Amino acid sequence: MPPSFKGGIHPEYNKEMASGRAIAPMDPPEEVVLPLSQHIGAPAKAVVEKGDEVLIGQVIAEPGGFVSAPIHATVAGRVKTIEPRPHPLGKSLDAIVIENSGEDKWTQTESWGDSWKEKSTDEIKEKIKNAGMVGMGGATFPTHVKLSPPEGKPIDTVILNGAECEPYLTADHRLMLEHPEPVVEGLEIISRVLGSKRKIIAIEENKPDALEKMRQACSGTEIEVVQLPVKYPQGAEKQLIKALLDRNVPAGGLPFEVNTLVQNVGTSAAICAAVREGRPLVNRVVTITGPGISTPSNLRVTLGTPIQKVIDACGGWKGDPGKLVAGGPMMGFAQISTETPVIKGTSGLLLFSLDDVHIKEEDKCIRCGTCVRHCPMTLAPSEIAKSAQKKLWNRADEYHALDCIECGCCSYGCPAAIPLVQYIRQSKAEIMALRRREGKK
Amino acid sequence: MSTEKDKNARSYLLAVSSSPHAHSGESTSRIMWTVFCCLVPAAAVGVYAFGLAALSVILFTTLGAMFFEAGIQKLTGQKVRISDGSAALTGLLLALNLPAGSPWWMCLTGSLVAVILAKAVFGGLGQNPFNPALTARVFLLLAFAGPMTKWLVPRTTDAASTGLLWGQKVSFLDAGGKMIADGLASPGSVDAVTAATPLGLLKEGGTEAVSQMPLLDAFLGNAIGGSLGEVSAAALLLGAIFLLIRGYITWHIPVSFMATVAIFAAITNAVDPARYAGPVFNLVTGGVVIGACFMATDYVTSPMFAKGKIIFGIGCGMITMLIRLWAGYPEGVSFSILLMNALTPIIDRYTAPMPFGFRKPEPAEEKS
């Protein structure tokens, strides 16, 4: 076992809240809101209009550029409107709203079954692209682009990320327990497309039952199921690659630079469904948990379902509503309202009641060095934050603000409760703006 | 923007903040008070050894520091935050660096200098370039040299053989490193000694003068003269080890500081055993342990990065030994730490770590 990555923290995981709950389906809502921007890259372009009738799985928006993905209708019904709606990332962005007619009518899908093994890599990638596949661990990078590394960078190792290092979240855990076969087959498809020899599934040791299940599912294959120590952010791809293969992804670079590719286990299962049965991405497993929800659950939610409906399906708030986070507690986005929809990258919904919301007054930095010790990218977060406070963006750049992966380890441990990640995010935006202005000059 | 919905909506507003949405629960005041508690064993040994005079020094400096900090915060319109423990900690550290017999006005002056001159004028918590307790100690040493070199007789001194009473103020030691009354500096037992601490004796009389001093006593703090907190290296190490386990200090500075002192002492001792004492003597006497574990590791004034910390520790060790061996003062820890504090910003600048995966850009490579 190569040495683990530097830094990292050991927060309270609280996974027992939802780890015992099997994935249950959730009824689709009366109306779905599908933002055109559910992935990294250019927003998709709508190809339907107000009043159009659509079927489940029908393409309603095409990719808006090279790095983009299509959007599919997740319910059958009529397109009510296309207008800006609140988006989980904060702003209001264009979304297609469909009124659910209640019928389970699917559009025609092409089922390959086992014959995917005979198809060419381009054909498989095309099918994955047409299924609207994006990274489901939260990053939402269009999968077909990820599976097309540049010339001269062949991928020799594919890693499936089953670490699920964020506290509270259990969606991947349950998926591996309940549906290990699609996960494994997805990995086979990916490595077939890339022509890679080595296949690894990495799981943190706090999920012994998932480890067991995956080992069983992989027996007889060349797939290595590797157990990793529990540390946040073990699941961050650069740190994962370091821990498994002892390869350093260059700062500012991507894993293909070290001939590696990382994919989430949920994405892998979805790829299997897309390739075998031609199913586009219309739903996903979401963990609804936290001290503020009545019944923690893992639900298979139709994409576009307003979060309020999902909360209702889990018994509603426990106590006064305080904070709602889409994602995990370390990197998730606090929601402005409960009307935002569940989108492709929503891996979890974390509810905190009013009593549990931490409101700490920002204090002066005492240079304790906790943030420096915990940073998995070995940066100096307090120095970047100090530069941001003084608006010295060039200094923030010198301290490598752009290399921050926004994992939150620094803010987590800061005794002065300084919102370090917010300052670093601000620095990144200002540095990019500066570079654009200077580039123009 | 939704409109009807807003109207009927929720009577509650969700809290929105940047990620992360979890916190370890650590706070500045918890750290400060924990370090304070880790110094209590050493303070207790000091009070046991020197009596109520020591307790009064501790009370005056600690409460004085808190009073002055509250005062300056109120005067400058800031929130009074002495409950965070940093003023109390500064006060206690100052007390541990003073002779147990220090008069009350000296303690208060010291607190005033530490909290206001060395901390508040620079902007308060987190902004001071120099260690406040040490700044105050050096100030007192220069301003009130006399009282600062009058040492109290520790409790376990054998009154019969030395003719000294517990709590008596003296400035002389005998060959065993034990204190003797001021008038008894008879030519037969000791040469002209003017400082009643082992290091003082060493400076005046060479290793022979301290040859009979039992090192274990010095380690445990048994009847050895010195500042209030210097006497028991054992009690100090106890506190330091707790802080190490808790993760509040890292090993880099204490180890590099003490190792440098030990190595330096070992080399010079090997070269000239008559003049220079060995590594153990140098470690257990004087302020090396309290300096390396509690003063040099002060967050605000020491480097933040591992490489920098080691450079800092080595620098402190070297300057301490240079002063001890060849400069005018018997003890060099305070000065060495203050001098290295001045270098902390530049050490930080040059030892900042590179990000994970950083590669030096080749000149021929195009920026992608």
Added chain:
Amino acid sequence: MLAAVLTLACVGLVLSIMLVIGSRVFYVEVDPRIEELSENMPGANCGGCGYAGCSAYAKALVMEGASTDLCAPGGAEMVQEIGRIMGVEVGEVIQKVAVVHCAGDNAHAQNRFNYIGVKNCSAAAAMGGGFKACPFGCLGLGSCVDACPFDAIRITPRGVAVVDAEACTGCGNCVDACPKGIISLVPKSEKVHVLCSSTDKAKAVKNYCDVGCIGCKLCGKESKRFEMKGALAVLASGDEEIPESAALVCKPGCIFDGSRYDINEWLETEGPRKDFESRQKKYKEEQKKLKEARKKAKEAEKTKKTADSEQKEVTE
């Protein structure tokens, strides 16, 4: 003793000779105008001119032929001085001051979430546009205050920014600093301001703010200088004086009449608004009476006409 005095005297002499030689050898020819210009500048180094500081602007004036009217803090006086020193004709300079186009403070505007984080408008605005329900509203966290080199802008206790027109020099730093872009520079002589920046329609505005512009266009009827940008009234520049009625017809009271009220009192106390509302009421009643009187007069005219024509008929 003598030796010491002589030694020091010699050292002093040698050093002075070195200084004199140095000052001659290393002398840099500097245009005296730069010095004179620098002396006349306000010396605040605010950067409003676009240069690094006052002496940089002075240098640019002489060496690069920079425009003579870039220094807002200096005002008209300074521009005249520049003209005199440089020996050029200078145009008229209009003294400008900054105005914050928002009165939506805690008493009048709603929040849509509880913001916890860095207390800085740019950071707060980065979170989905900010915590105010109005997408254009002032966040009141003080980025403008930090940017002002003249202490001419502050945040009221109710959470909105307000400019002190006397202290403001029109340098424009606050205009750049505001992430919402709701501060603008207007001529100092202009006393009437529209204190709203929301281009949203009335239905939306009413939901989130009592004092926001609802786009009713009534002010535009009183004065042509009020132009519409979306559903927002914007005061265009011009010399035409704005009648009192323009402010009085505005129902939400977003048109602020600086000649009658003090902006600080307007924002922080109830008095001015109550006074405004009572005047508004009176004005409405007067208008109503006038309307009725006109109506009566018209009817009287009509009956008179019919009476006249009847008379004519009779005579014919």
